[in-house]
Amino acid sequence: MLKFISQRVLMAVPVLLLVSLFTFLLLDLLPGDAAVAIAGENATEEQIALTRERLGLDSPFLERFWNWVSSAAQGDLGTSLYTGQSVTEAIGERLPVTASLGLVALLMAVVVAIPLGAIAATRPGSLADRVVISATSLAMAVPPFVLGLVLVVVFAIQLQFLPATGYTAIAEEGLWGWLSHLILPAIAVAGIMAAELARQTRGALLDALSQSYVRTAKARGLRPPTVVGKHALKNAATPIVTVLALQIGHVLGAAVTVEFVFAIPGFGSLAVNAVNLRDVPLIQGVVFVSALVVLAANLLADVVYGYLNPKLRV
Amino acid sequence: MQMAVENPEPLLEVTGLSVEFRTERGWTKVLDDVGFSLGRGRTLALVGESGSGKTVTSLAVMGLLPPRGSRLVGSVRLDGRELVGMPESKLIETRGRDIGMIFQEPRRSLNPAFTVGEQIAEVVRRHDGLSRKDAWSRAVEMLDAVQIPEAARRARHYPHEFSGGMCQRVMLAGALVCRPQLLIADEPTTALDVTVQARMLKLMNDLQADSDLSILFITHDLAVVSEMADDVAVMYAGQLVEQAPIDELLVRPQHPYTAGLLASSPDVQGTVERMRHIPGSVPAVGNWPSGCRFHPRCEYARGGQCDSDPAVLLQVGRGRLSRCLRTSELTLQGVQT
Ligand SMILES: Nc1ncnc2c1ncn2[C@@H]1O[C@H](COP(=O)(O)OP(=O)(O)OP(=O)(O)O)[C@@H](O)[C@H]1O
Ligand SMILES: [Mg+2]
Numbered sequence: 148m149l150k151f152i153s154q155r156v157l158m159a160v161p162v163l164l165l166v167s168l169f170t171f172l173l174l175d176l177l178p179g180d181a182a183v184a185i186a187g188e189n190a191t192e193e194q195i196a197l198t199r200e201r202l203g204l205d206s207p208f209l210e211r212f213w214n215w216v217s218s219a220a221q222g223d224l225g226t227s228l229y230t231g232q233s234v235t236e237a238i239g240e241r242l243p244v245t246a247s248l249g250l251v252a253l254l255m256a257v258v259v260a261i262p263l264g265a266i267a268a269t270r271p272g273s274l275a276d277r278v279v280i281s282a283t284s285l286a287m288a289v290p291p292f293v294l295g296l297v298l299v300v301v302f303a304i305q306l307q308f309l310p311a312t313g314y315t316a317i318a319e320e321g322l323w324g325w326l327s328h329l330i331l332p333a334i335a336v337a338g339i340m341a342a343e344l345a346r347q348t349r350g351a352l353l354d355a356l357s358q359s360y361v362r363t364a365k366a367r368g369l370r371p372p373t374v375v376g377k378h379a380l381k382n383a384a385t386p387i388v389t390v391l392a393l394q395i396g397h398v399l400g401a402a403v404t405v406e407f408v409f410a411i412p413g414f415g416s417l418a419v420n421a422v423n424l425r426d427v428p429l430i431q432g433v434v435f436v437s438a439l440v441v442l443a444a445n446l447l448a449d450v451v452y453g454y455l456n457p458k459l460r461v
Numbered sequence: 462m463q464m465a466v467e468n469p470e471p472l473l474e475v476t477g478l479s480v481e482f483r484t485e486r487g488w489t490k491v492l493d494d495v496g497f498s499l500g501r502g503r504t505l506a507l508v509g510e511s512g513s514g515k516t517v518t519s520l521a522v523m524g525l526l527p528p529r530g531s532r533l534v535g536s537v538r539l540d541g542r543e544l545v546g547m548p549e550s551k552l553i554e555t556r557g558r559d560i561g562m563i564f565q566e567p568r569r570s571l572n573p574a575f576t577v578g579e580q581i582a583e584v585v586r587r588h589d590g591l592s593r594k595d596a597w598s599r600a601v602e603m604l605d606a607v608q609i610p611e612a613a614r615r616a617r618h619y620p621h622e623f624s625g626g627m628c629q630r631v632m633l634a635g636a637l638v639c640r641p642q643l644l645i646a647d648e649p650t651t652a653l654d655v656t657v658q659a660r661m662l663k664l665m666n667d668l669q670a671d672s673d674l675s676i677l678f679i680t681h682d683l684a685v686v687s688e689m690a691d692d693v694a695v696m697y698a699g700q701l702v703e704q705a706p707i708d709e710l711l712v713r714p715q716h717p718y719t720a721g722l723l724a725s726s727p728d729v730q731g732t733v734e735r736m737r738h739i740p741g742s743v744p745a746v747g748n749w750p751s752g753c754r755f756h757p758r759c760e761y762a763r764g765g766q767c768d769s770d771p772a773v774l775l776q777v778g779r780g781r782l783s784r785c786l787r788t789s790e791l792t793l794q795g796v797q798t
Contacts (some may be wrong), residue, residue, distance in 0.1 A: 367586060
């Protein structure tokens, strides 16, 4: 198992390098550079050139990339052009917020989607099945920020059940303070995830339920929850886990808009700010960490596959 | 195999069993008036060509036909209890405890995601309420009884680590672990090669000798029938056409279809020389001819009788049934003298 994990980690290194190189290249090709913006509107050519030198923007491309990679390898992702804060530190502040949001959303999606998919799969063609299919099609068509806005209007403004904006860490206002700020945005993020997950669960379970081992389980008098939740679900879990791993990438995407709607100071809003201000080191760091998160999610999925499918174990 | 008849009532008695499936063209009948009986400690072979309804019959006995996609009339009595119409909450208790079942493709019948030990132990926990630890030891004992070497170690292995023959023995262990009175074996050796098949059959015979297990053995292989069966029930186009003790059936079949099957089975007959084939093929479900369903292929068919009169299952001797309209007039050739 350890060998398998270390192999996968090694395989992730070239992927990270490529992603970083690509971002570096794109940012380099953007018209106008940060020096122009930082030196101020009325700066002279000379001042701009000086700023460029100070920022290290005048050295050759590969040299700059190499410098970045070698410090990134030591956990130093550079310094924000505007705040002067370390990029690693900035991301370290914001990422836990988005991670909270993502985890709560993921948990909500799983808790809702797996039972819905199971209900649909065990009664194909029934009213319940058709309701699940229609509801998931609808949910997939609603973008997270739209769902977020509706939730704010209904539950925060009209009904005043939950706060509309902001975020508090558990350490500040306790578990409920933390959770109450996350419920609405998490639902907004979870909507599409739950829909896709329910669809995948339905399809995978439907397939598993038609297999001979399910007939065996029934012929041995096992109860329907055992037949579905144990025998069929463990076999259906591989595609479900695949979708879950993909969803972790989507959480980062959804976080951008949802954090904006709910004014949550997370990773998504950090990314938006970085792009707006063309804060090159910060953009570079955000992309790098996003890739890291996605790769970690995939690695986790691979480890889970091994547990689910004994044939894959070494 | 044969035991003294202490309890004259058969363990399993199926009468007037008809099953319809819902298809695009409405309800289609696939079983029509099937009846047979299986004595305690005996083995009844259910034989017939592919599509004749053997598997559907076994699923009907188990109460495992799709509840919404099928409907059923008739009677299935197990040990004096009527199973047809029994609520699912009681029926589910009989499955695995009173009736065990094994299937044609052993590897696919086992769950690839769980150890074989777990798949046996869970049945014991379910029906006998044993603790995890005790259920596991029962599972290991049972694996040992079906001759899995190093049972304690192998119990922790997954199905893909076993051969096809071993998978079927594991299936047998799971089917018999709660000591059911009835084992339904649906073509259990068809997918196995010959030596593995012989070992499996011997194992089933041995396990039966140690208990008063009754076996409903579904097959289309007459060589296997002569090896295993005390009695034989022959199915054709969704109907039972003949039932008889094996010795009598082999000597003097009472239905031309049975005679044709025997004649075209080189293994039982011994000589290929006398082999004949039944002309034509089995009519498709929903396309059954009127009168006797076998008449278009039957060399003894008589116009005005066999193609029109309803063919019913008749008692033609002690423990013998035949659906042939002309059975009293015919003397059919068996394979043994
Ligand atoms: N769920 C179902 N829905 C509709 N028709 C079915 C269903 N199950 C079986 N049938 C039909 O019932 C008939 C009998 O099938 P069955 O599986 O019992 O045959 P069999 O005698 O077991 O054949 P084989 O030797 O190939 O296993 C077939 O024509 C089959 O197409
Ligand atoms: Mg069959």
